[in-house]
Amino acid sequence: MRKIDLNNFQVATSETVRDINSRIMLNLVRKHQPVSRADLTRYSGLQRSTVSAIAARLIAERWLKEGAVGNLPRGRKPTFLHLNTERCGVVGVDIQPATTTLAVSSMDSQFLAQESMSTEKDPVEFIARLSRRIKDLMRAHPRNSYEGIGISLPGRMDSSSQQLIFAPTLGWSDLDLKTRLEHAIGLPVELENAANACALAELWSGRYMDGVRNLVAVTVSDDIGVGMIMNGQLVRGSTGVAGEFGHVSQMSDGPKCRCGNSGCWEVLASNVAAVRYYAESASVRKGEVGSKSDMAKLPFGDILRLVERGDARACKALNQMAHHLGAGIAMLVTGLAPDVLVVVGEVTRAWDKVGPIVTEAVKRRSFTHAATRILPTDPEAQPRLRGTIALVLQNHFGAPLTA
Numbered sequence: 001m002r003k004i005d006l007n008n009f010q011v012a013t014s015e016t017v018r019d020i021n022s023r024i025m026l027n028l029v030r031k032h033q034p035v036s037r038a039d040l041t042r043y044s045g046l047q048r049s050t051v052s053a054i055a056a057r058l059i060a061e062r063w064l065k066e067g068a069v070g071n072l073p074r075g076r077k078p079t080f081l082h083l084n085t086e087r088c089g090v091v092g093v094d095i096q097p098a099t100t101t102l103a104v105s106s107m108d109s110q111f112l113a114q115e116s117m118s119t120e121k122d123p124v125e126f127i128a129r130l131s132r133r134i135k136d137l138m139r140a141h142p143r144n145s146y147e148g149i150g151i152s153l154p155g156r157m158d159s160s161s162q163q164l165i166f167a168p169t170l171g172w173s174d175l176d177l178k179t180r181l182e183h184a185i186g187l188p189v190e191l192e193n194a195a196n197a198c199a200l201a202e203l204w205s206g207r208y209m210d211g212v213r214n215l216v217a218v219t220v221s222d223d224i225g226v227g228m229i230m231n232g233q234l235v236r237g238s239t240g241v242a243g244e245f246g247h248v249s250q251m252s253d254g255p256k257c258r259c260g261n262s263g264c265w266e267v268l269a270s271n272v273a274a275v276r277y278y279a280e281s282a283s284v285r286k287g288e289v290g291s292k293s294d295m296a297k298l299p300f301g302d303i304l305r306l307v308e309r310g311d312a313r314a315c316k317a318l319n320q321m322a323h324h325l326g327a328g329i330a331m332l333v334t335g336l337a338p339d340v341l342v343v344v345g346e347v348t349r350a351w352d353k354v355g356p357i358v359t360e361a362v363k364r365r366s367f368t369h370a371a372t373r374i375l376p377t378d379p380e381a382q383p384r385l386r387g388t389i390a391l392v393l394q395n396h397f398g399a400p401l402t403a
């Protein structure tokens with residue numbers, strides 16, 4: 001049960017009841033479509049007349065559409081309802097340190113188009129170029145309307161000021177990306193940390209998530225991010241920066257981290273860590289081509305390719321990374337006991353090797369018997385980008401704020 005927040009509440013009106021029932025209906029259609037009014041009556045427990053009235057309103061507002069006519073052995077044939085995917089489009093932007101991916105999606109989270117651009121070091125120039133690209137993309141894919149822009153990025157925003165306050169991999173700080181983009185494009189912008197966006201993507205369109213209320217997403221790339229959904233809600237913490245487990249030091253005399261700390265989980269278990277382990281294990285003989293500093297610039301994908309070919313040093317480097325990844329995940333499983341923990345990132349391509357080491361580390365270090373399922377996500381499913389669409393759609397499909 002949630003305590004009523006006397007600083008942020010909304011008293012219930014007849015409009016509140018209508019809004020809640022409409023959203024329940026919208027979600028039932030989303031889950032069961034195509035679906036008849038009779039089935040919606042059964043699923044919701046509402047009166048048939050109430051279901052018909054809500055359906056009529058959602059059709060008038062163009063959220064729902066009537067589709068095929070069902071076939072029953074006798075009686076009136078039902079008309080099935082489904083979401084009106086034409087109603088609006090959503091723009092999604094996934095900002096990563098080197099590359100930014102843009103996409104337009106329909107209301108059912110299907111991508112209609114996507115493209116990428118380089119991420120500039122200067123945020124002001126980047127915003128100007130991104131705005132132009134978004135406008136061009138919307139022009140090339142005209143919809144009845146665009147509902148908003150969802151953005152995921154490797155950083156944390158202050159929840160009250162919306163200022164970007166912590167983004168070490170991008171090198172941007174004290175920047176109000178949201179307001180600048182809203183002014184440039186004229187659409188509402190929802191900005192979210194990449195790990196939070198991945199957690200939302202799983203919650204809204206994950207494959208295993210029916211009935212899951214406690215979920216943790218761990219994004220592993222050049223950094224490590226953690227997004228937490230507890231009791232069905234994103235955990236933001238004080239000023240919106242909760243989840244920075246990547247910058248909790250695991251080894252006080254470990255390598256220096258970008259955040260200024262030493263031995264952070266991120267410097268031990270991210271992609272960059274695996275590349276460093278690989279370079280450190282090199283024994284370059286006199287006259288041999290290639291040096292440790294060259295190897296430290298290898299893309300993580302190359303390490304994975306070497307692992308596939310059975311390269312012993314690359315396998316060892318990946319094992320070291322997996323061991324540290326498992327140690328941190330054990331901390332999350334023990335401390336938060338989520339129903340599901342999803343791992344996002346290129347490392348999932350080698351999950352047949354990494355997964356057992358992580359599972360073993362969790363088994364060895366966690367004594368709580370938390371029944372957490374640890375699942376890799378498919379990189380092809382683009383969880384970061386899917387999360388940006390969920391950011392915008394949850395405004396319509398999520399539970400409204402009440403008491």
Ligand SMILES: [Zn+2]
Nearest residue numbers: 247257259264
């Ligand atoms: Zn750090």
